[in-house]
Structures are given as C-alpha cells and as structure tokens.
Amino acid sequence: MKIIVCVKQVPDTADIKWTENNTLNRDGVESVINPCDLFATETALRVKDRLGAEITAISMGPKQAESALREVISMGVDNAYMLTDRFFAASDTAATARVLAKSIEEKSPNFDLIFCGQYASDGDTAQTGPSLAQNLGVSLVTNVKSIERIEDGKIIVLKQEEDFVSRIEAKLPAVVCVLTGKYLVRMPKILGRMKAQDANIPVYNAQDINFNAIYSGLKGSPTYVKKAFRPKGRDDGEIVYDYSAKETADLLLSKIEEYKG
C-alpha cells in the first residue's frame, strides 16, 4: 500500500496580533503543522500499523516548511519531499492543488490513498483536498472522522454529516480529508527523531515536476486578494468591574432584554 500525506505548515493563528497601525504582526509567530494534518498523518500511520504501507509526506511552501516534514518523519512517515519554487508563492487553493497533483503524478504516481487535512487553520478553505482529487481524477471523501477498514480496493470510512454520521465506501485510489478527532496523535520516539534528522528530503521546483509555472503563483491563481483589513471590533464596548453578583445579574438581564429588541 502506498500512502501520501499532504502537510501544510501554518502560522500559529493564536499568536498573531494586530499592531497599532492596523497591520498584522507576525514577528515571533511560531510555525506549526496544521492541526488537521497531524490527524491526517496519524490516520495514515494507523493504516500502516494495521496493513503495512509506505508513507510519503509532501508539502508545498517555503524551504523552512521542511521542518514540518521532518516532524512527521519522526512520527513514522517513511519519506518526504518539498515543493518549493518562487513561482509557487501566493498560490490559491486551485493552484496549490494543481502543483500537488502534478508532483504526485511525476514523483509518486502509484498511490492508493492520499490523506489531507479537512482544512488548514490559516485559510480554512477546505478546498485543496477536493481540488486535488478532481485534478487526479480519483475518489474523494471529506469530513472523515475515522477509517473503518480497507479491503478489495475500497476504503470504508465514517464521515461527519450535518446532524449525523454516514458510512461511506470509496474506491481506491482515493483522497481522504480528515477532521481533527478525539484520538491521540502519536509522539515521536527517539529513534524516529534520529531518522528524521538524517532523512534526505528532496526539494523540487516547478521544472523538477514538469509543471508549467504559469499555472501557479499569484499570476496563475484564479483568485486574488484585493484587500485585507481588520475585522471591525466592538471598540465602543464597555468593561464593567466591581459590581456585586446581584448587580451584575440584574444588569445582564436588563441588557439582554434591551438587546433582543
């Protein structure tokens, strides 16, 4: 079984602060593996534990995102490669999915499963996985809570629906988009850390994967950001201190009455 995991490095959004002059301050903001992608990795590793598999992690982004790949190797992923090219910068999800798809076609075409996170915590579009599946022309299941089994060229999963859960069977090869879950993501072991340190992680640019770079980056992306701005806060809000519980409760109740109109 050959499995691919798509891993994205994201800024820890809880750390991002606004500055006085309305710009985002990203200084000192740590980069982390997108939370869903950790669960995607864990899911792949569990398949490997049960059925045996070779897992390849891939990430498109700046060179430093390599550390995310080393981290998943330390968890038990077998190998990894980076997709880095200045022409990839500022790609939207459509362009990102094209690059990921082309790299898979060129470098790891005989896959059975691709695990993606359901969404990335920075953009939260949840579009890359579906778009990747469509580019590759393979099955897609999204919002996946857990894998039940893999047999006879099919994967059976539990999918979180609006108000219930469905059991879905998808033909392999398939792209599976994984939610964060209530199960644990394994910690790297010492041996894994050593393996990760020594791992050779190739860095491919557009040419290496026979990708025509005009279909990526700012120019090649169908969407672009016209403006980015600070969401309007509630600057005129007031803060109430030092009231007794009784006073506060009455204030709250009268305000609720007033606001609900």
Added chain:
Amino acid sequence: MEKFKVSVFCEISWDEKIAPVSFELTAKAADLVKDIENSEVQVIIVGKRKNYDSIIDEFSNYGADKVIIVNDDIFEQYSANLYRKAISEILKKENPDIVFFGATIKGRELAPLVATTLNTGLTADCTELEIVDKKLEATRPTFGGKLNATILCKTLPQMATVRAGVFRLPPNPVKKDTQVRFDWVNVHNEENFTKILELIPEYADEDNDLSKAEIIYAGGRGMKSKENFNRLFELARLTGGVVGASRGAVDAGFADSSMQIGQTGKTIHAKVYVAFGISGLAQHMAGINSCDKIISVNKDPNAPIMKLSDIGIVGDAEEIIKQMVRSLKNK
C-alpha cells in the same frame, strides 16, 4: 447584451428538505443583481423526485427567475462525482457570471470539485458579497478571524460558498414569475466513486438549535464543571435562549461537540450572545462575528473577549449565573 447570470445550487438534504441556505443565497443573489440590467437568478436542482412544484414555488418567493432541474433516478443517492458532473455540465451550458453554493458539508465538497472541473476560482465561507462593475467581491475571515480578506476571481464563473445564516431571509421578498426548465445530463458513463452504506443518526437536540437562536448563552472552560455548565440550560429555559460552548468546554467534557461554536463548530447569528468563562480566541470568535451584541463574563479583565464585547463584565461566572437564575425566578 449578454445576460448577467447568477446560479445558485439548491441543496436537498437527506430528509428531502431544501437546505435553508439555498433560499438565503437565492434571495441574496436577487438582491445583488437588482440594479443590473438584463440579469437572471437561476437555481440549479439535481435530484430524483416526482414533483418539484412546491420547491419551485418557494424559490419564486425568494426571487428566482429560473429553476433548472436535472432529474434522474441515478441521483437518488448522493454521489459527489455524479453531482459534480451534472452541475458542471449545466454551468458549461449556462455560462453564468457567478455561482453560489451553501458552505454546508455537501457544498464544501461539491463546490471545489465543480470549480476545478470548470477551471475557475472559488472563495470559501464568505461573510459579505458585493457586485462591483459586474465583478464579485467576496469577503471572508482568515487567520482564525483575525483578518478579513476581499477576494476577486479572474476567471468565470466566479464561485463562492456561504455558510447558512450569514444572509438572513428577507422579511418581504419579491415574488418572481419563475421559468422552469427540465434538463438532462448524461452521467451514466461517469464512475460512481463513492457509495453510502449507512446513515447513522446522532443525538440531535431540536430544542437547542444554535443556528436560529436569538439569545445564546455559551460557556467555556471557565465554567469549571459540568454541573455549573448545566445551569446555563436553566438560564436559557427561563429567558428563551439556547446554549452553546467553546471548544475549551467541549474538550473539558462539559458540553457535547454538537454545541461547539467557532471556526470548527457552528456559526451563529444571535441578537445577543452571552459568553461565560470563554477567553475569546480567534477560532471561537470566528463563529460569533455576526452576532448583533456580545456580552462576556470573565474573571480576567485582560481576556481577549473583553475587548471584543459590547459589554465585558469582570466577575465569577458561576456566581453570576446562579444569581441570574435566582432573579428570574423571583420575578
């Protein structure tokens, strides 16, 4: 002059009901194009039914100029690939300028499949939509709600998804004389990549529907215990509200995950949102940005939610809730 067309995907849920977001988007589309000459709002329905009359009627009420129906036995069961094919073929034929999907679980799966098929761009989870010079300007929160971005699409159709409840149904919609067209798309040679084996019901609490609630009381990790958290239900019962939770409260086991509000939970649109013991991190705030009024109770005056509230009350959540219940009962 070519017609300016906006297409809306009509989502039919498992219980054969139309997802409310489909009506919301139709009404929003009608409002967006009202000053554009020679424009059309069209609704695309894929399904298997005997009769579409009542559905068509409802879409007329919300301003649909045209309803296009692709009816086929094969659509009885939802299959992402077959639905993708059907919708894409209709869109290729119609060449709309703009396409909207509800950002439901199905919509978030189908929209990127269709966008990729049509080689066009898609903006997810928009919270504001505008048409300027016939271009769609779609605004959405990113970075866990810390930044808003207005996104444009260079290619046609310009596609966007919108969560349920972001645009409310107009109180006095303009009824249109709606044209209906039954169409057919050959999906019978397409691969049915997926099959639904079973639908497993989950506990759904109809009395605690966050999506429509006007007053919402939410508790966070600062509620300290499940017992305290449960007092919120009493408060809600006494004032006609419903109860939500932060992920902190869900992770601590005070509340069920179906009650989670935020980026990975429900998006709410209450008139009054009251947060008890919630710090107000971006992922939580992403779900409550469109509430009219936010009140928060937190023992920490520097909790981020304080600055994001209309009224921030520094105090102990447990005590204040107990007192509120007492005051209400003594009324």
